[in-house]
Amino acid sequence: MSTSTIHDIGYRHYEGRRNGRAYVMRSLYIHNLRAAFGLGRPARAKVMPFLLAAIMLLPAAGSVAVIAVTKEFENLIKYSSYAVNLQIILAIFLATQAPVIASRELRFHVIPLYYSRPVGHLDFVLAKLGAMATAVFALLALPVTVLYVGGLIAKVPNSGDHLVDYLAALVGCVVFALVLGAIGLVIAAFTPRRGFGVAAVIAVYMLSTTFVAILQALAEEQTNFTLSGWLGLFAPFNLVDIVQVRLLGAEKASVAVPPGTSAGLVALALCTGIVALAIAVLYRRFRKAGLS
Template sequence: MTTTTSGGTSDRGVIHDIGYRHYTGPRLGRRHIVTALYADSLRGAYGLGRSAKSKIIPMGLFVLMAVPAAILVLVTAVSKVTEIPGGYTSYTFKLQALIPVFLAAQAPVVVARDLRFRVMSLYLSRPLRRDDYVLAKYAAFATAVFALLVTPLLILFAGALLLKLPFGEQISGFLPALAGDILFALVLAAIALMIASVTPRRGFGVAAIVTVLTVMTTVGLSAEAIAAEHGSWTLAGHLGMISPFSVVQGVQTWLFGADNPAPAGPQGTAGGLIYTAVTAAVLAGCYGFLLLRYRKVSVS
């Protein structure tokens, strides 16, 4: 056989076809594949590598979450107070309304897209394992949520250090908030992905996630407040767990000693243990559900 130079037909310009070359380089293993899927999904969660349109919502929310932090730092600097107004833990709580929007808009991008457009066939016919797909997608989305939550905290902390606020106070406020945000990202990402994985149509996924998160949060907080009003603190504590946000905040308070903006929160050690157990159960349940869900995905 001789070298062909016919690859480019005249109407497509001249492209010199040097013929097919076999790939002789390395083929990397499972870890590489999972890492590559993780990186691609994380970029996808913020619309990177996708159209400009798909960047608007995630990037917009990212900025909306971070801007108030920058303003708070400015206010602190101008007013010369010795602490960040509101502190670290309550920052996430105050901007809580934005988080379900991010979860609802981006969880379908991370998982439902592959189901809806049947891209799963292309993954499943490769060495990638189903469980590894779930792991990579979950890790990527949890990281995306964590980035959303932690960026304003980092701005606040960096601002506080620049303003030379007392380091001890700052670090003891920052670390529990950081730990809480890790927990938030893990729990919220698991819930959102679970819902998105059963609603391949993007619109349904968005609606379902917003509904579940906001309804549960509202119901949880209201029930907790009503019970607290009647002085039944234990009951109030238990009712608070209806809200996924309150559950994580409860653990954050109990384990890391963060301020709790909830009406009651976990009551005593028993309450703390229950909150922690519920958080662990939610995580395990959602992740287990995802694993089972992807066992059932067929190649066609």
């Protein structure tokens, strides 16, 4: 006699709401943005990003306090120069947090789990780049906003000009965030070990800036100021500063910038190329990891 039995184990079709691609991408973006500041992780993961954010705010707060007391408004830090002046803090932030966003899934081999769901390869990359860029933008835009608001409270003259400078500086912050975030993620994505990733990211930023500064100094010793300006294209911070100076009307913060609006257009094209190339490299890197 047959002893087979059919058991009803309660499988049912899903009849709830299907949120779609936009919801998945938004969830990935928020998850990575929270990770950039250590949110949802142990307390030790929050120390570095929030400490660096506080350090970024100190010069802005100090500058506002000085002009409030002395009324010497020329001492207010220039909005567009903030990123260049504090580039080492930004480099440390990128070095510590880019590996968190780019390499954790690679290190623990969980990329195939993401791609087992309806997550597009490009969506995965754009969510990470968007989160990294947003984190860097917040780090820059907050102290710049403190400078602007503090200046208004202190009643700086020509507040209309200050508004134009502030808005132009925010555009510069966006360019800084995209370029620096793209470079940091690419480097971190090829160094799954976090320690190596931190060292590699900060080395690229600092060594490129130092090397270019040496070449610019040598060029200026030979009174070749035009060459000195064009050499700035090879350092990320100087590159974006050229865009700010030549296209946004900012005062230069780097050693030298090349002359003419055409220099700004070249620098902007190079910034766009860096971001596009970074997306392509990250796409290939995560796609390959998703197949392993």
